[in-house]
Amino acid sequence: MKKATISPMLIALDQAKIAFDSEEVPVGAVIIESQTGKIISKAHNKVEQLKDPTAHAEILAIRSAAYQIANARLTDVELFVTLEPCAMCAHAISLARIKKLVFGAYDSKNGGVEHGARVFSNPACNHVPEIIGGVYETAASGILRKFFQQRRKNIQV
Amino acid sequence: MKKATISPMLIALDQAKIAFDSEEVPVGAVIIESQTGKIISKAHNKVEQLKDPTAHAEILAIRSAAYQIANARLTDVELFVTLEPCAMCAHAISLARIKKLVFGAYDSKNGGVEHGARVFSNPACNHVPEIIGGVYETAASGILRKFFQQRRKNIQV
Numbered sequence: 123m124k125k126a127t128i129s130p131m132l133i134a135l136d137q138a139k140i141a142f143d144s145e146e147v148p149v150g151a152v153i154i155e156s157q158t159g160k161i162i163s164k165a166h167n168k169v170e171q172l173k174d175p176t177a178h179a180e181i182l183a184i185r186s187a188a189y190q191i192a193n194a195r196l197t198d199v200e201l202f203v204t205l206e207p208c209a210m211c212a213h214a215i216s217l218a219r220i221k222k223l224v225f226g227a228y229d230s231k232n233g234g235v236e237h238g239a240r241v242f243s244n245p246a247c248n249h250v251p252e253i254i255g256g257v258y259e260t261a262a263s264g265i266l267r268k269f270f271q272q273r274r275k276n277i278q279v
Numbered sequence: 280m281k282k283a284t285i286s287p288m289l290i291a292l293d294q295a296k297i298a299f300d301s302e303e304v305p306v307g308a309v310i311i312e313s314q315t316g317k318i319i320s321k322a323h324n325k326v327e328q329l330k331d332p333t334a335h336a337e338i339l340a341i342r343s344a345a346y347q348i349a350n351a352r353l354t355d356v357e358l359f360v361t362l363e364p365c366a367m368c369a370h371a372i373s374l375a376r377i378k379k380l381v382f383g384a385y386d387s388k389n390g391g392v393e394h395g396a397r398v399f400s401n402p403a404c405n406h407v408p409e410i411i412g413g414v415y416e417t418a419a420s421g422i423l424r425k426f427f428q429q430r431r432k433n434i435q436v
Contacts, residue, residue, distance in 0.1 A: 174342050175351040175375040176333070185331050194332040209398050210370035213391065217367060218332040231403070234370065238403035239396040241366050246388070246395035 130154050130202040131226060131258045133164060137179065138204045138265050141166035148265045151179035151203040153187040153196070156221055162199060163187040179203060180211035184218050195219045204262040206255060209234030212241035215251060222252040226262025287311050287359040288383060288415045290321055294336065295361045295422050298323035305422045308336035308360040310344040310353070313378055319356060320344040336360055337368035341375050352376045361419040363412060366391030369398035372408060379409040383419025 130152045137150025144166075152164045165182035169175060180203050188194050200222040201215060206229040213234075215223055225235070234241050235253065242250045287309045294307025301323075309321045322339035326332060337360050345351050357379040358372060363386040370391075372380055382392070391398050392410065399407045 169351050173345050173349050173351050175345055175353075176338055176342055176371050177351075181333055185333055188330050188332055192330050194326050194330050194334075196332075208370055208374075209391075209396060209401075210367050210374060213365055213367035213370070213396070214333050217365075232405070234366075234396075239366060239370070239391075239398050239401045241396050244366075244396045248389070 129258070130159075130161070130200070131204070131224065131262075133161065134179075134202045134204050134226070135258060135261055135265070137164050137166040138262070141168075141179070142265055142269055144168075144171060146170055148269050149179045149203065149205045151183040151201060153183045153199050153201050153220075156198045156200055162190060176210065178208065178211050180207050181214055184214055184220075188218065197221065200224065201251075202257075204258070205229050205266065206233035206235050206237070208232050209239040209241050212239075213247075216241065216247055216249045219249050220251050222254070224254045224257050226256070226258050227266060228255060228259070286415070287316075287318070287357070288361070288381065288419075290318065291336075291359045291361050291383070292415060292418055292422070294321050294323040295419070298325075298336070299422055299426055301325075301328060303327055305426050306336045306360065306362045308340040308358060310340045310356050310358050310377075313355045313357055319347060333367065335365065335368050337364050338371055341371055341377075345375065354378065357381065358408075359414075361415075362386050362423065363390035363392050363394070365389050366396040366398050369396075370404075373398065373404055373406045376406050377408050379411070381411045381414050383413070383415050384423060385412060385416070 134150040138148040142148035149167045163186035168177040204226040291307040295305040299305035306324045320343035325334040361383040
């Protein structure tokens with residue numbers, strides 16, 4: 123039975139705040155067990171810290187969860203992420219066989235789920251999770267807006 | 280000046296052979312400096328060994344190269360990989376700002392460059408490398424065919 127707990131998206135938003143404070147693009151992700159709601163992994167964007175272009179929150183959360191479960195296929199988990207995944211992360215979600223994807227803000231520029239390459243809409247996509255977008259959208263997009271506003275201000279100074 | 284050396288694809292094929300011997304899907308990748316031809320990183324698929332669904336040869340080679348250069352953007356490098364990248368790897372190549380992508384075998388099932396999500400063909404894709412496909416195609420597809428034939432045989436036994 124799934125426990126009545128705080129929404130995993132709020133924990134993902136906390137991860138986004140940690141990214142913000144580290145001067146990383148503020149995106150956070152959490153992976154939970156579908157059945158129990160137990161958190162398996164949480165991560166935030168670390169592209170700058172790790173000097174790794176693949177270190178998006180989703181990829182780090184997936185790698186950590188797969189390592190803990192000792193299985194490259196995460197068949198019974200749900201991924202919560204504050205921003206619509208890009209094409210890299212969307213296809214990683216498919217490769218990992220994640221059951222359900224819940225995301226916060228829509229990303230019309232770099233998103234790969236509802237925008238751009240629309241990875242899951244392609245008939246060649248082997249595994250398509252259940253998808254829910256726009257969850258805690260205002261908070262998720264708000265922290266991103268604040269980050270890019272500050273960055274523009276710093277560039278102008 | 281680029282040195283006259285062995286084609287990086289032959290080194291990528293050697294990496295694919297290492298993957299084959301480790302019972303991983305045999306795909307290998309090499310990243311070189313555009314100007315000098317110097318090898319920065321080489322990697323092979325390690326999905327099973329690392330229990331990491333993102334551990335494709337391209338992702339591992341990109342992560343290693345970015346770490347060594349200490350920059351998440353690999354602006355002056357070329358990536359050689361024995362198989363057409365999937366959508367995850369294609370978008371990672373775009374995020375890493377890789378200048379040139381050379382691949383071996385075409386992948387009509389799981390490819391994301393000339394097939395499926397066609398990541399680089401999408402107008403929303405921020406960075407598109409120069410792309411050459413079909414280099415050492417026979418060798419690259421041959422080792423994959425051998426791997427999957429053996430696997431089917433093992434399943435039947």
